[in-house]
Amino acid sequence: MSPPLARLHQTLPQLVLRTDEDSLRHYGQDWTRYYPPAPLAIAMPATVAEVQGIVRWAREHKVALVPSGGRTGLSGGAVAANGELVVSFERMNRIGSFDRIARTVQCEPGVVTAALQQYAADKGLCYPVDFASSGSSQIGGNIATNAGGIKVIRYGMTREWVAGLTVVTGAGELLELNRGLAKNNTGYDFRHLFIGSEGTLGFVVGATMRLTLPPAPQAVLLLALPALADVMRVFEVFREGITLSAFEFFSDQALGHVLARGHLPPPFEARAPFYVLLELDDPAHAGDATALKLFERCLEQGWVLDGVMSLSLQHARELWAYRESISESITPYTPYKNDIAVNISRVPAFIASLDALLAANYPDFEVIWYGHIGDGNLHINVLKPSALPLEAFRDACEQVNEQVFALVRDFGGSMSAEHGVGLLKRDYLSVSRSEQEIALMRSLKSAFDPDGIMNPGKLLV
Template sequence: MGDLVDRLVSGLPEAAVAVDPDVVASYAHDMAGFCEAGSPAVVVFPETVEQVQHVLRTATELRVPVVPQGARTGLSGGANAVDGCIVLSMVKMNRILEVDPVNRLAVVEPGVVNAELSRAAAGHGLAYPPDPSSWESCTIGGNIGTGAGGLCCVKYGVTAEYVLGLDVVLADGRLLSTGRRTAKGVAGYDLTRLLVGSEGTLGVVVRAVVALRPAPAPQLALAAEFPSTESASAAVCAVMAEGHVPSLMELMDATTVRAVNAMARMGLPESTRALLLVAFDGPAKEAELAEVARLCREAGASEVVPAEDQAESDMLLEARRLSLPAMERLGTTMIDDVAVPRSRLGEMLDGVAAIAERHRLTIGVVSHAGDGNTHPVVIFDSADPDETARARASFDEIMALGLDLGGTVTGEHGIGLLKREWLARELGPVGLELQRQIKAVFDPLGILNPGKAL
């Protein structure tokens, strides 16, 4: 321990190295607090690329594991410490280095908060579309690590579609640059895409070139109440089959609606079994909303309420963003992230309801309905061993249900610790072997975020 700290301090400001037990313990895990976490040896806060390289060289020489962290808003234990590790917190590398309106890109450090990039882009009439629910606190580096999505991904896509290039420090301290700043580019293997979603297991992102888009017009939304998840899912399918491209399409079940009302007193309709929020931002948004309202009624909606103005639209979208914080007030949460084909969304929701009843648990579901990405939130008392065991069992059954429906065990949260076993099931033995071989090329000593994902 003494040798490790001395070596780190030799290439870092003393204030960048934290060894106080209380400080170190506070960096042991992300928001998946129920996942196991080890005790870090030290937490470091680099501010330059060279400092990150020094940390990785030191770790390689001393064979010490390194766990990269951003804002620790992750929900799968991907940023949880392992015993004796260096926690590499990237939050102080938080500069927006460039916004280029001609080439429609930005160059940022990994600690830049998602919302801060969005605001900087807006000053040039541009937007950075990926917008996770935690956008006011999560960092671009963390978004890249997990391949994050967001509420508007049904129209604008996810993080991987916006990362043009990366500067990455490898396990041995070498600096790798991938990708491009040009609109096109297919030279060599696509290492940029490989690194997006790798959860810090292949390298540490120190700089990113991300694409921007012209800022869209303000969204106009509607809320549709449904007496069943089946009818709500039928509406989603009808909207997509008719060729509409909403800027947002989100579904909240009754449990989630009640939780949001209890937290924020928003007056959402608690009599509904499913609340569908749909928004458009194009020039014909009023006409498109009217058409979607018709489709919702034909699918069985009991009521369709268009927002009268921008303020009402913003309130509806804020209600959706509050879903997870509201559910967290009910107890310990175990949050699934299962994506299924849109056409099977109803089966997924009904299956989760059956699992909740079978295990005598509260499970709320909120989903990016436009792309089939569901977030079942299992509520349990972590101090009750029996209830915790039932929660674990329900989590596994939800994962299995998603795979059985032709889906994936994670659409945007990553694998982390929580889903390692399920990743193996989804990939199969050949896929898993190849991924482990790739990991060995980038990190032959296995010191980067060990025990995560693979």
């Protein structure tokens, strides 16, 4: 045990510390696999006091700290590759006092998203932020990355569901932010500053999360489209006529990979270049007839080739499965992931430019399009040809990346819609933020983290 670590153990004898190889590897990385893990050790605090003790120790010994939740991030925000102390919150995973009137519940940061969802369901309520990694991701990490997911169009990002935050800053100070109040206009709202700050200002050590009534079972439509450009035409027709809780799209290549797994039958007799999945936000099903009319209008215009509407909850789940299985079905191809967003109304023009750019630059690679297009968010996955070595593939993708980001910049878009910046996109931050903004971000970080011990090198260089 290194002298600083021995000192930490001496100061906080109850603190669980791990230094075995397996733990260092396991806790030193997230779902990115680009950075070899090399942490100093793993600390597993059980109390807020221990977290504060760790911060005091880190300031004294100039040791960098990496907050660690479920490590399901895709941008390297929770990677410890430079001798940092990883602070895992998995022992702080209690769901605390539930408030039925306010519809809030207190969570420790290590509560797994699915555990909160289940807790809410047991109370007859719902925690509606949902994504593929719900079974592993933790609330603290969701907050630190402002996690999004498949129902953002209806329920927003994690940000909307945080009524209060308890944080330990990089200076070791304990702050109670907003205290769970619905209304509180008393100066700068630091709660929103910490949400999405990727652990660079301090640790989330507690959160008051909002819950809501569970949605009634919703009708789902799956539509087959002749062209990418029609996706937004269809969106416009439905958006004007009815309230939507989801509007997802995917390409026929994406569907091909899903069908190849053999779990689902083809949704239509004939294949089509693109598909749209939309879910109505219509508790009383008063809009089902309207939805059919809107569908017919799209059909008449030639923007839709075929379509199916769910007839039961089970049927709706089956239709969702086409969209939800994509990510897993392409994982074996080591996809190079892009997570970009532009303003919704600029999506058609952006897609046209991006399509041309990718076609010109990836003649030999398979490009899989899908995404939460109802909020302007596209996931573009480039699949590695099996014969190509990983490194050559990555190099090729990174070159194209520069061009994709130049296009994002031209369209005033975001180079990270929901995955965050972390290590992976840190050098591209200027695509979405101005020089002045980045300088101000540095100033703010200094105010909360004067010694620069909080997740250094993530988000900001």
